[in-house]
Amino acid sequence: MSSAVQRLARLSLLTGLLGGAAAVAPPASLAAELTSMEALGEALYFDQDLSANRTQSCATCHNPDFGFADPRDSGTPAGKAASLGADGRSLGDRNAPTAAYARFSPAFHVRDGKAVGGQFHDGRASSLKEQAGGPPMNPVEMGMTSKAQVLGRLKEKPDYVRAFVALYGAGVLDDPERAYDAMTDSIARFEATGAFAPFDSKYDRHLRGEYKMTPEEDLGMTLFFSTQFTNCNKCHQLARMPASRDETFTNYEYHNIGVPENAALRAANGSKKGFVDHGLLANPAVAGKKDKAQDGKFKTPTLRNVAVTGPYMHNGVFRDLETVIRFYNKYNSRTDAAQINPETGRPWGKPEVAANLSLTELESGPALDSRRIKALVAFLKTLTDARYEHLLEK
Secondary structure, eight states: OOHHHHHHHTHHHHHHHTTSOOSSOOOSOOTTTOOSHHHHHHHHHTOGGGSTTSOOOHHHHSBGGGTTBOOOOOSSTTTTSSOBOTTSSOBOSSOOOOOTTGGGSOOOEEETTEEEOOBSTTOOBSSHHHHHTSGGGOTTTTOOOOHHHHHHHHTTOHHHHHHHHHHHOTTGGGSHHHHHHHHHHHHHHHHTSGGGOOOOSHHHHHHTTSOOOOHHHHHHHHHHHOSSSOOGGGTSOSSSSTTOTTOOSOOOBEEBOOOBOOHHHHHHHTOOTTOOOOBGGGSHHHHTTTOGGGTTBEEOOOOTTGGGSOSBTTTTOBOOHHHHHHHHHTTTOOSTGGGEETTTTEEOOOBSSOTTBOHHHHTSSOOOOHHHHHHHHHHHHTTSOGGGGGGSOO
């Protein structure tokens, strides 16, 4: 059994120790488990005591049983579009991206006017470590008020105290800044383990000669990697060889593809009338430059596990994967039917930010008929990690 699988097998045990429900009694101490920075990060990742009212952990919104995305319904007309905060009432404005394969995103940088990498939809966290530090003190997420408060929670558990000192040095828990830095470092190290990126989907097994694609899946794969029939790979292919064994299905660049406002989500979270999510332009590394060419752009997400991590787009505006393909197809098909959102029966909503649309990428392919759209969906389903294949719609 791999170390990654062993770690995942311990999750129910860890959850029981850290305050959640567990089917088995936790050990008297986790001291024997917390012997590496990764193992400490694993415990922290599932620790609900790191939220203000002790009800939410990293795993709540990035659940390992659901593609490291958030499977919860908000109980509002917005459905699963955005995650509820630890208080059970606060609702964000963006869909929680999967944490799977996130470690492959390069550090955020802008070169020749083009932004690449980082974490979150707008890249505002340069690294996994920086990203891990955001949710605990976000008032609409885990809701902690200060690093000192987080430190207090850490010191409640003797096993944590022993592990932090052993792994990060004497005095690490005497200073809130140093303790918070160590906490985020260990969480990031856990998120960089193979548990988050197994590369064992049907697509990966196909590359290894262990799985034969169905005719529909094979057609979808041909279309996806084609430079003639679709434009998918312009943004969703990192390596230039289709047979790459470490393909993450994103080039980590930023684009405005004309996603409409999620009106149901805005109504549910109480956004002020006229509020606009400017995406990349709100990133502190970009905002100060007032570069309007970045307005409305969002990071190209990985397509790994995309079939089981909906809803889709940065604001969760589309429920179904096929709807996403049809949304892209509207740029290349001028038929009346292609201009209708199948989920609403009405025309596609206007782009929230109409400027800077990536039309070079969006309009560079021919129109797709329903057979090819469904084939693309079938191929995208093959990007599902083996442990999530049971979540696929039958």
